[in-house]
Amino acid sequence: KNRAERLAFQGPAAFSDGEAVELLANVGSANEGAIALEQGAQGIGLFRTEFVFLDSDNAPSLEAQTKEYRALFSQFSGKKVVVRTLDAGADKPLPYLNPAIEPNPALGERGYRSLSKYPHISRTQLDAISAAARESNADVWVMAPMIADAREASQFYGEAKEAGLNVVGVMAEIPSVAIVADQVFSSCDFVSIGTNDLTQYLMAADRLLGGLGSYQSPWHPAVLRLVKMLGEAAERAGKPLGVCGEAAADPHLAPILIALGATSLSAAPTALPEVRWGLSQTTRSKAQQAAEAACEAMDANEARRTALTLL
Numbered sequence: 001k002n003r004a005e006r007l008a009f010q011g012p013a014a015f016s017d018g019e020a021v022e023l024l025a026n027v028g029s030a031n032e033g034a035i036a037l038e039q040g041a042q043g044i045g046l047f048r049t050e051f052v053f054l055d056s057d058n059a060p061s062l063e064a065q066t067k068e069y070r071a072l073f074s075q076f077s078g079k080k081v082v083v084r085t086l087d088a089g090a091d092k093p094l095p096y097l098n099p100a101i102e103p104n105p106a107l108g109e110r111g112y113r114s115l116s117k118y119p120h121i122s123r124t125q126l127d128a129i130s131a132a133a134r135e136s137n138a139d140v141w142v143m144a145p146m147i148a149d150a151r152e153a154s155q156f157y158g159e160a161k162e163a164g165l166n167v168v169g170v171m172a173e174i175p176s177v178a179i180v181a182d183q184v185f186s187s188c189d190f191v192s193i194g195t196n197d198l199t200q201y202l203m204a205a206d207r208l209l210g211g212l213g214s215y216q217s218p219w220h221p222a223v224l225r226l227v228k229m230l231g232e233a234a235e236r237a238g239k240p241l242g243v244c245g246e247a248a249a250d251p252h253l254a255p256i257l258i259a260l261g262a263t264s265l266s267a268a269p270t271a272l273p274e275v276r277w278g279l280s281q282t283t284r285s286k287a288q289q290a291a292e293a294a295c296e297a298m299d300a301n302e303a304r305r306t307a308l309t310l311l
């Protein structure tokens with residue numbers, strides 16, 4: 001089928017034999033909620049909250065934040081909304097949170113590690129998410145970006161629970177989290193893989209540079225094997241494992257991520273029809289064979305080429 005037909009695909013999020021897949025959307029503001037619903041999202045798998053913080057010289061008030069979060073939650077009554085706490089630093093620096101000039105900002109104080117240095121900002125955000133959640137009927141989950149180990153996961157879990165949030169998880173985007181995945185799953189309720197940063201840190205390839213090719217592809221067998229490790233840990237723990245990085249928007253990679261153990265996928269709203277098309281072209285068992293072959297490939301290109309012949 002040509003691209004235009006795939007982009008207009010109206011079928012359900014399911015494999016060709018009918019097995020359903022939970023398919024959510026990534027949004028960066030409350031406005032995008034409507035587009036996500038239009039494109040058939042079952043909920044929100046990644047609500048990036050940076051936009052609330054970007055326009056001012058200091059952190060927004062509890063009231064201002066609650067209003068923004070409520071605007072999204074109110075559109076998702078009875079549906080899941082996974083909110084990510086502020087991910088400042090590196091490509092998204094904030095003057096009041098990331099004052100220092102760092103030689104390698106991607107390896108510096110960013111995400112949870114910068115937020116935890118400012119407990120009042122962190123606490124206000126969690127309180128605002130919690131207040132907005134209580135005022136809506138959405139099933140609100142919260143997660144922290146750039147978690148490195150189970151210590152941080154359990155610290156964040158405690159903070160979010162104290163703010164009254166029910167379901168608390170962390171992102172897997174630093175490879176260390178995949179290596180200690182069992183410990184991390186024991187410390188929180190769910191994990192969501194950010195394949196953009198996970199690939200950058202695993203392959204030592206800056207996501208902002210063009211032209212590093214195979215090093216920047218989530219098809220790399222090293223990335224796929226790490227996803228598999230997380231999938232196996234999720235199954236042992238009996239807890240959900242999402243994928244919310246760009247990899248989930250690739251219609252051929254999407255079924256493979258499910259085969260490797262992801263229990264939900266989340267992608268940009270406009271990518272959702274094509275992801276549903278990709279799922280509809282194969283079965284879990286075919287995707288499992290493709291995943292196994294891709295894990296044995298020697299680089300990203302070979303992994304992709306081999307997988308496509310098996311899907």
Ligand code: PEP
Nearest residue numbers: 173194195196197244245
């Ligand atoms: C990721 O790193 O894959 C991710 C989803 O987060 P962001 O792209 O916002 O860094």
Ligand code: MG
Nearest residue numbers: 173194196197
């Ligand atoms: Mg990230």
